[in-house]
Amino acid sequence: MLSQLRITALRNLTDLSFEPASGINLILGANGSGKTSILEAIHMLAMGKSFRSRTMKSVLQFGQPQLQVIAKTVKNRPVGLQYSTGDGLQIRLNSAPLKRISDLASQLPLQFIPANCHQFFEQGPRYRRQLLDWGLFHVEPSFNLHWQSYRKVLKQRNSALRQHKKIQEIQLWDTHLAEHGEAITALRKKQLACLLAEFKLIFSRLCPTYKDAEYEIKYRSGWLKDEPLLAALSKGIGRDQQLTYTRSGSHAADWSFRINDTNPADVFSRGQQKLFYLALCMAQAKITEYRKHENTILLLDDISSELDSEHQSNVLRELAELPVQAFVTATNLEYNLGLNSAMFHVEQGNISKHGS
Numbered sequence: 073m074l075s076q077l078r079i080t081a082l083r084n085l086t087d088l089s090f091e092p093a094s095g096i097n098l099i100l101g102a103n104g105s106g107k108t109s110i111l112e113a114i115h116m117l118a119m120g121k122s123f124r125s126r127t128m129k130s131v132l133q134f135g136q137p138q139l140q141v142i143a144k145t146v147k148n149r150p151v152g153l154q155y156s157t158g159d160g161l162q163i164r165l166n167s168a169p170l171k172r173i174s175d176l177a178s179q180l181p182l183q184f185i186p187a188n189c190h191q192f193f194e195q196g197p198r199y200r201r202q203l204l205d206w207g208l209f210h211v212e213p214s215f216n217l218h219w220q221s222y223r224k225v226l227k228q229r230n231s232a233l234r235q236h237k238k239i240q241e242i243q244l245w246d247t248h249l250a251e252h253g254e255a256i257t258a259l260r261k262k263q264l265a266c267l268l269a270e271f272k273l274i275f276s277r278l279c280p281t282y283k284d285a286e287y288e289i290k291y292r293s294g295w296l297k298d299e300p301l302l303a304a305l306s307k308g309i310g311r312d313q314q315l316t317y318t319r320s321g322s323h324a325a326d327w328s329f330r331i332n333d334t335n336p337a338d339v340f341s342r343g344q345q346k347l348f349y350l351a352l353c354m355a356q357a358k359i360t361e362y363r364k365h366e367n368t369i370l371l372l373d374d375i376s377s378e379l380d381s382e383h384q385s386n387v388l389r390e391l392a393e394l395p396v397q398a399f400v401t402a403t404n405l406e407y408n409l410g411l412n413s414a415m416f417h418v419e420q421g422n423i424s425k426h427g428s
């Protein structure tokens with residue numbers, strides 16, 4: 073959770089400071105005023121990268137030498153990010169430089185919900201795996217160990233395949249790959265069961281049309297069902313040699329929730345798809361709080377896209393009850409915020425708090 077924020081020379085935000093509330097922060101303003109840029113700054117602080125530009129160079133304000141984002145976490149620990157074309161990216165936590173971005177991510181659990189998040193269903197399995205693994209990364213320390221090791225071994229095996237090494241040299245990696253892959257699968261399945269339990273409750277409030285729906289988890293482990301990964305790797309060796317990469321494994325997993333025995337992608341309206349994605353992120357935040365006692369920062373860009381005013385109110389009401397610090401943008405929104413919340417107006421890169 074962040075208690076103070078200062079952004080300088082980031083897109084159209086020349087020098088902007090504000091004190092976010094611990095609950096919902098509603099950020100209103102015209103197109104191009106700088107709302108998404110504020111979310112981008114917070115995202116960079118927690119994740120070490122932007123969500124809309126591959127290079128930091130395009131985030132840096134035109135003609136400026138360096139951008140900065142500085143904040144205090146609620147435990148009063150200063151965290152700061154600085155970028156200049158000459159020195160690159162530097163991140164400091166508690167005034168000490170950070171070596172790994174993942175150290176930062178583990179300090180500040182953050183989920184970004186883009187305006188087009190309803191496209192979740194159309195995107196590839198990688199996107200869905202990332203969503204699930206985000207929660208595991210924060211609540212299950214053994215997941216990181218298995219995932220890091222899995223990735224390393226997979227890289228080695230793929231490199232052996234690319235170099236057309238002998239079968240024995242390729243299969244040298246299989247036992248380790250299978251061991252970590254099976255562990256990852258077990259953890260993902262456990263997380264999905266927790267996720268569904270929270271999701272059902274939240275989604276029924278966000279989207280009352282589906283309040284009595286029946287849900288089912290579909291998990292595809294990334295190899296043939298009812299077979300150990302080790303056997304699948306052994307059976308697929310000929311195909312892997314042809315492809316020159318490892319096809320079966322946890323890196324090829326996918327999952328979904330079926331609703332009333334149908335795929336939500338086939339029956340949901342766009343608004344319902346957005347609510348589905350929102351409920352997933354909210355459920356993850358809830359699990360993170362009760363497993364790790366850590367509040368999530370939730371960035372929700374353009375709440376009004378795809379949602380009518382009634383469903384927007386459902387979302388804001390739900391957010392107020394959740395263990396999250398939310399930053400929600402909209403061009404215009406009528407809503408009476410409760411305690412621990414604040415409304416801000418952004419105009420040409422400047423921010424002012426509503427009612428002060």
Ligand SMILES: Nc1ncnc2c1ncn2[C@@H]1O[C@H](COP(=O)(O)OP(=O)(O)OP(=O)(O)O)[C@@H](O)[C@H]1O
Pocket residue numbers: 082083084101102103104105106107108109110129130131132133134403
């Ligand atoms: N590197 C940059 N330097 C200066 N200004 C920039 C830079 N990159 C983008 N901008 C401008 O910053 C402004 C803020 O953009 P931002 O996306 O934050 O607006 P927004 O309030 O989210 O608008 P919308 O409601 O349309 O989503 C835009 O006018 C954009 O053209």
Ligand SMILES: [Mg+2]
Pocket residue numbers: 107108109373374
């Ligand atoms: Mg925007």
